[in-house]
Amino acid sequence: MLWPFELHRSYHRRNDIHARFGGQQQGGISTPADAPGIFIFTGHGAGHVGYQDVFEADGSFRYTGQGQLGDMRMISGNRAIRDHVQNGKDLLLFQQTKKGGPVRFEGLYVCGGWEIEPQPDMNGQPRQAIVFTLVPQSGLTIEAQDLATEAPTDLPLAELRKRALKAAITANEANPRVALANVRARSKAVRDYVLARAAGVCEACRNPAPFLTAAGQPYLEAHHIHKLSDGGPDQPASVAAVCPNCHRRAHFGEDQITLNNELLERVRRIEK
Ligand SMILES: [Zn+2]
Ligand SMILES: [Zn+2]
Known part of the structure; x- marks a missing residue:
């Protein structure tokens, strides 16, 4: 399976990604049932709570999981990221720079692990968030x-x-x-x-x-x-x-x- 996305090119989320491969059109983690991949979205306007997502100097990416209120749990999209290798799914990272704008393909990543970290939820209440360490596959x-x-x-x-x-x-x-x-x-x-x-x-x-x-x-x-x-x-x-x-x-x-x-x-x- 060859993904039709070019590194650092911009795509229309609904037309170029979900119309072709399925998956949830909203939110940060999209898990199409019939495609061998998981689409993850970061950046302001991606409908994602992880405003603390950050690319580290070593090339890895810290990605805050799913769950808008209360402590995050290792279910649905979060579990899909954790188990993606076992399930034979690629992790494709897209970044949105502008609300409603296109998403830029940042490449294939591998989940190396995660940490539990205090972060405010959507209402500003303190809670435990799941923060994944994603490693670029090209570096491996x-x-x-x-x-x-x-x-x-x-x-x-x-x-x-x-x-x-x-x-x-x-x-x-x-x-x-x-x-x-x-x-x-x-x-x-x-x-x-x-x-x-x-x-x-x-x-x-x-x-x-x-x-x-x-x-x-x-x-x-x-x-x-x-x-x-x-x-x-x-x-x-x-x-x-x-x-x-x-x-x-x-x-x-x-x-x-x-x-x-x-x-x-x-x-x-x-x-x-
Ligand atoms: Zn040969
Ligand atoms: Zn090869």
């Missing part, structure tokens, strides 16, 4: 140089799989720094497992990895079949270890849809 891509220098993991495949499955389950309550570290560790757990699962053979073309890294490992890359950008925690059944050629092809080839569908079927079969 593990680059070739990391793979080349990293010492190989010597854990058995079954243990790596256990870690990868756990990493795909859910985010925890944690402060932003820990949330960021957690999401990186979860991302790495998935990557380590799929590379071990492939055992040096590309899961797309079935050829051996084209070269060994300086650390002596067969060089393959983790491709997130459903995602626009690789990286982030994900279900191991949605991630494949592929050679660099197949990887470019899966993103840019004219046959990318067929290739990704075949890959998905193969990986799902392996994971069964």
